[in-house]
Amino acid sequence: MTFEDLGLQSGLARKLAEQGISDPTPIQSRAIPPALAGRDVMGIAQTGTGKTAAYGLPMAQKLLQTGVAPEPKSVHGLILAPTRELAKQIVDNLAAFTRGTHLKVGLVIGGASINAQANRLHRGTDLLVATPGRLIDLLDRKAVRLDKARYLVLDEADQMLDMGFIHALRRIAPLLPKDRQTMLFSATMPKLMNELSQAYLTDPVRIEVSPPGKPADKVTQALHFVEQAEKTRLLTEHLDAHREDLALVFTRTKHGADRLMKALDRDGFAVGTIHGNKSQGQRERALKAFRNGELKVLVATDVAARGLDIPGVRHVYNFDLPNVPDNYVHRIGRTARAGRDGRAVAYCSPAEMSELKAIQKTIGREIPVNGGTPWGGAHGARPEGAGKRKPGGGGGGNGGGKARPRRRSRGRRAA
DSSP states (O other): TTTTTTTOOHHHHHHHHHTOOOOOOHHHHHHHHHTTOOOOOOOOOOTTSSSHHHHHHHHHHHHHOOOOOOOTBBBBEEEEHHHHHHHHHHHHHHHHTTTSSSSSSHHHHHTOOOHHHHHHTTOOEEEEOOOOHHHHHHHTTOOOOOOOOOEEEETTTHHHHHHHHHHHHHHHHGOOOOOOOOEEEEESHHHHHHHHHHHHHHSSSSSSSOOOOOOOOTEEEEEEOOOGGGHHHHHEEEEEHTSSEEEEESSSSHHHHHHHHHHHTTTTOEEEEOTTTOOOOHHHHHHHHHHHTTTTTEEGGGHHHHHHHOTEEEEESSSSSSSSHHHHHHTTTTOOOTOEEEEEEEEEOOHHHHHHHHHHHHHTTTTOOOEEEOOGGGGGGGOOTOOOOTTTTOTTTTTSOOOOOOOOGGGGOOO
């Protein structure tokens, strides 16, 4: 099946072919026809399966067919995304689809000049990609209006719920016309998603192309049971075996990411970090250097677990296991993209046994053990003698020293 078989105009199909995209993915094959027909769509698919094109191409085609320029400050289509990185990636994809047409694609995110964003919005926008917080700031300034929007898309809707954006959505959605077309896309299907669907979608077509919580097939997973104080040493050994490959390393906290980055830098790795305490400029420079291969290792919190499409990532390390088990799937989904193979390694300390059990329940399988033995006792209680440092041991779990007490992530603050 080709994109033209799905109902796309030949001009849009040619733009895809110019980018080396010729065959629709499963989510695109099943979502594009009902989206073109004007149906509300609820799509569940793994990260890296082409969800942006599944909703972006139908909206672009219908706006091109209409040919009506947006009024000042108005938008024709609104795409909400939970993180700046995902929002920027969506804009890049939409810009590639619409290059050479009259469609104007806009981006509003925190960490950038709100005055510059307001000035651009004054000219009107066909497709606006926004993070909820910055969009509300601009709505409060009356710099943008949504009463002309015909399309609403919630991308990575499950993460929007996790990050507490439901309240922002309740404020934004009523500002759009009731007869709009709404599409919701997600990698997982938590219970709240059904409530979200019932509140904002009308008789949606539900499309599920992979079971929620199922990792990408081409990701080779491995698990190491290791003391928190020995994780840095083990990570260094693993990274040293493939210094020329791109590797993503996930930590639970922002400060832990910084400490680990400094430890890896001392060991001679070309390493950077991204998390919520970094400015937007710092995050974009780090991601650009990582994509270009100037950095070989990127240490990140879960702010990077969604939407980042860097095909060259060969290895993902879960230095700290995530508190939310679905985030494990999103993290390892940063590798094995676009048909490539990838490797995901998880480190489990005695205090993380409950997280490991939750992850394995979510993915429906046990992760193969490549090192150590499972920690004994209920809820990962330390076995006798655990916690003693080995001679010559490396730094602590968050970059050196003793393992710190775990802190629960609290929505956006943990990013």
